[in-house]
Amino acid sequence: MVMMADRAASVLHIPPLPAWRAPTEILADSLPLLDPPSRITVTDAAERHLRVPIAGDWRSFDRQVAPYTVEPADVTQSRRFKAVCFVGPSQSGKTQMLMTVAAHAITSAPDPVQVIHMTKTDADAWVEEKLNPAIRNSPEIHERLGRGRDDDTFSRKRFRGMRLAIGYPVANQLSSRSQRLVLMTDYDHMKQILGPKDAPEGSPYGMARQRIRTFMSRGCVLLESTPAFPVTDPEWRPGLLNPHELPPVSGGIVRIYNEGTRGRWYWECRNCGELFEPHFTRLLYDDGLEPAEAGAQAQMECPHCGELYAHRHKVELNRRALAGQGGWLHEGTRIGEDGHRALVRIDDPALRATDVASYSLNGAAAAFASWEGLVSAYELARRQAETFGDYTELSRVFFTDRAEPFLRPSETDGAALTTTQLREAAVTLPRGVAPGWTRFLTVSVDVQGNRFEVLVMAWGLQGERIVIERFAISQPPDHAPRAKNEDGRYRLLDPGRYGEDADALLDLASRAWPVEGQPWALTPAALVIDFNGPPGWSDKAEAFWRARRRDGQGHLWFLSIGRGGFHQRDRVWHEAPERGSRGRKARGIKLLNMAVDRLKDSVLAALGRMERGMGAQHLPDWLETEALAELLAEERGLKGYTKKQGVTRNETLDLSVQALALAEHKGLNRMNPEAPPDWAVLGPQNVHAVATEEKRRADPPPEPPRAVPAQINFLKRR
Template identity: 70%
Template sequence: MVEMLDRGIGRLTRIPPLPPFTAPEEILADALPLLDPPSRVTVTEAAERHMRVPVQGNWVPFDRAVTPYTVEPADMTQSRRFKAVVFLGPSQSGKSQMMQSVSAHAVTCAPGPVQVIHMTKTDADAWVEEKLDPTILNSPALRERLGTGRDDSTFSRKRFKGMRLTIGYPVPNQLSSRSQRLVMLTDYDHMPQKLGPKDSPEGSPFGMALQRIRTFMSRGCVLAETSPAFPVDPNADWAPHAGHPHMLPPATAGLVPIYNEGTRGRWYWECPDCGDLFEPRFDRLHYDADLDPGAAGEQAMMECPHCGTLIAHRHKVGLNRAALEGRGGWLHEGRHIEANGRRALVRIDDPDIRRTPIASYSLNGAAAAFASWEELVQRYETERRRFEALGDDTDFARVHYTDIGVPYRRPEAEEEGALTAAQIREHMRSQERRVAPAWTRFVTVSIDVQGNRFEVLVMAWGAQGERMPIDRFAVAQPPDHAPRAKGDDERYRALDPGRYVEDADALLDLPERLYPVEGASWSLKPCALVIDFNGPAGWSDNAEKFWRARRRNGQGGLWWLSIGRGGFQQRDRVWHEAPERGSKGRRARGIKLLNMATDRMKESVLAAVGRFEGGQGAQHVPSWLEAEHLDELLAERRGAKGYEKRQGAVRNETLDLSVQALAVAEFKGLNRIDWQAPPAWAEAGPANPFAVAVSAAAAEAAPAPRRRARTSRSRYMEGS
């Protein structure tokens, strides 16, 4: 160590020695390679030479044969002919690895500024930490080019010798005022599709990325990859056509419309029997759809559309790799129509390819390297049957997007407004009001809170989720013991649940109401009552007090408080948990709420109402239901972001009450019940703990003596 004397501080010790002297010749020798022209090797060749990837816990050299369908898209990023490369495909198909291959080529062979844009800052940081940094550290050719300065390796920037790799997320300042030779957009469909202020957006991420590469002229390129995440536009007039065999159904947004503007490449196999080329697609998988999903998946085989040969899954790897030898691979739409009326399909280097600056690719999930047909069919059939049973197509759509890699076309989009009041009236079921059908297993009560009343729906449930409303009424008068403010009528006042917690006591007799089962010797009491936690100002606090009082009386498992969560991307349909935080920054409440994915549940309710043939999951509409309540049931329609009221519709309580009923039934286990051995509360017969024998029911139904002249139950509850 060296000692130094400082006039202000005094003697300084423990000063580390200076770094060894670097001669100018060494600096020049280190910098000279940067003057080399770009290496004339493809992206894939550079990846095989310089990049290592994780395989079963080991870092091994990149192998193009693992995901051969990414070779051409990756290599096209260096083409002078195309300004953009677009890749659509299922999740876990090697798209992210393709991004790293292109980045490695820019580091080792063609130095220049490169930018990677992720969905969010969190995703960008995770990609750097979990994928990019380990790849650099385990690839000597990349590691030795990484700068050693303090700011050369951060979450937002990697400085290599002669080039800069920037990692960002889709906000205007990340895609503005910068020149980049290559911009890569990952998971494009999950990005905001318009950047900037809502009233004056600056543009789409793809459009803004194209502006960043302009100064590099023909060397600039935009690479975008994603799994589709937007449905087919219901207003688009589109049908499959031989003149455009590779065109995807037009989606409402995302990368699909950009793909359709490009060369429209699809991945082809060579049939091992007839030798003809065909596209391996999910709809060409041959299996028995009547079997259980697992059994159907086990027998799935790919059918050649030319000769009908069935190809087993074990041949998929070989057929994918055969494309590297010219037996299959990417075919794009040409400019000419053949004699048979079909558009010519050509290779990427054919001069007759479509004239477009975008090289676009769409990979079907059946050809993806990391997806087995057994799992693909099992997931598809499971969610298809779930959709048919519940009417909720959220998870079924997700199979199309992430497993198959195609935009999803909703059945309702084919005929807008298919479910009408006139159709429902034609199929109404004749059933006496307040009498449960003979097939009833249990009864639920839903309560919606308005400013001056409680709206109530009583639902009878049968096996497999079949159901029917058996009563619908409003509670408009408070109980006698409820307080009255100065100036209120001494005998009557309007119900005000947000102001008076005692007004909720008007609901206390609902658990004891008896509903005779048609043709049976017993009646049923409700097994669950669910109240909307939202309502007029003050109601949430009063709802909590009301529920806590019920729990103290031993009815905590009978009453539930529900809260709606909008949007189709909720984690579940129904879940029971305390709020994450209270309003205005206050501590969260100490009670649990029955959370409902309302848009998904409304989808199920309306699908159930339209299942006129009855059976599993059907919601019958009784003939006694009043016209205004039927209008409430059909008051909403599905929009781009969720359900919204139809034009002219004012009230939707019956729809909301049906959602609450379905939510509490599902939470109790409706979809998990073995109807051959159901739980006691869903058992048919007097053994049900909520069943009351007819003789006992008659005694319970006898009118109680009035405490005062005005205290009769009918005075404050309609439909009693």
């Protein structure tokens, strides 16, 4: 429709009016909003209205796929509990449980609902990949979705009589809004304290409980997550009065679980009829086999009669539990004659007095995780931890696969390493001499304001190594600017100011260290220099490396940079650094990136292995006490290693980390002992082996070959 305005040449474009509707039609469309909430459980509503993707097809929701989610979802409608807490592994259907609760609110009990994800990015991805397809493929839910422009967005869905808000954990998302239900997913991976640092407003869970107060007994907070916080009390043990309690942790969903009813999922044994919890620790397998082989033979054992169950029986046992032959049991208030706390159903009057219904599902009972995969992943991670002292992957298995809080074994040793212990375990070895089992050498360099700190490490098979030299370089080379004053005395190094000072490191690449009892010596297989240092050093370090590459030694020299935190993508990776605000990669240079906190775990674990063997780091008896103290200069925290109070020097620890990172990058963990690379061969055939001075004096040089007459050469060619 086009209309002429008062002013000349002015035209107004008015969109067409909507189709005419009779008042009776509008009234008929609105009357259902006056209906009281349907008396139907969350699971019944989901089976009636919700469609879920199964093998590429959309089918009706089936409670028997993940039967352990039925009770937690249904309890969100109880007026007895203000919160429902579900601790479970990945691949268990716990996120789908939030969808069923939201579907019930849309179709059966219209009221405002809010879903909180870890971040805005995760919230948008969930809407695009999970929520929108579910709405489109569930006809009765899609029919209730509003048709207005703002009714279907990434942050809000307006349905008939209710709104579904999608947010993330920031203070303004959990403030000044009334919600009947707040659904929180991956709680342990959210920011745990909201608001500014100088005036924190509280945890996401605490703020969510404030949002449901308007709805009184009908309001509820549902939160689910895998655990992600470490155990804080290594002496804790479950007792007769707290059989379902999880270990105390530093934060997150496990704390909320322990405040609640503490429910665990049980199976009924087909042989003896007794109930038992399907737990990873009840899986029987031969841990001496390869991880995949061990996983393939895993079976669940009934602790009462010893009956064994294969993985194929898990579906049947879960469904029997849903039918009453097992299921969720919570801690009660009664104490039996044997001193054990009674376990009861959620509707038992003797249930533990709390307004939080809490559930903990072990990974062994999860619907979408196989016992073979659980055991294989655990054995791989366990062996990696024992070999390298890196517990990152093992903690991931506990948190995400098993849904259990994790305690690093080194934290239960009772006493930390001391310099006295290191001194007592020191190996007698001449300074600057490599042991007879040495396969290759590494040289690591830490850059200080007035010196280079150097450590030479000798490496054997399977990560065994020993320090063979430790020294500092403090004088510049003769050709450096102002290397000597008028009295002929050298100044101290100043690598941040004078790039020529780095040339003091040049002879390290050609220096040879003798091998004990052998007529050969070894030059370094690789050298690594800290890219960080005093102001101005990084540019000088890059120029030094480029010069080495022009000399044909680019494969020997590396520049390293540390990356803090225990959750880096890898332990070691070699790539070009980003330059500029656009994240462009630098050309022609790569840095050896080190997950320093994970590598420090490995170094300290290696120092704790006093005997010879896989992954042990030995120290020589000539090493100074100050260097020993530098190895123990830092303490482990939740976010990484920090220097102990009053400690200033940690160079030997940093140098050991550089050496381990360099060895792993070279291929230490991938090495085949039967066919090692040429730089790791034991003997004079090693590409870095050279004859010692004594050997050269003992063996006269070979006679030069006799000249062959040109005529004979010509005849041979013909």
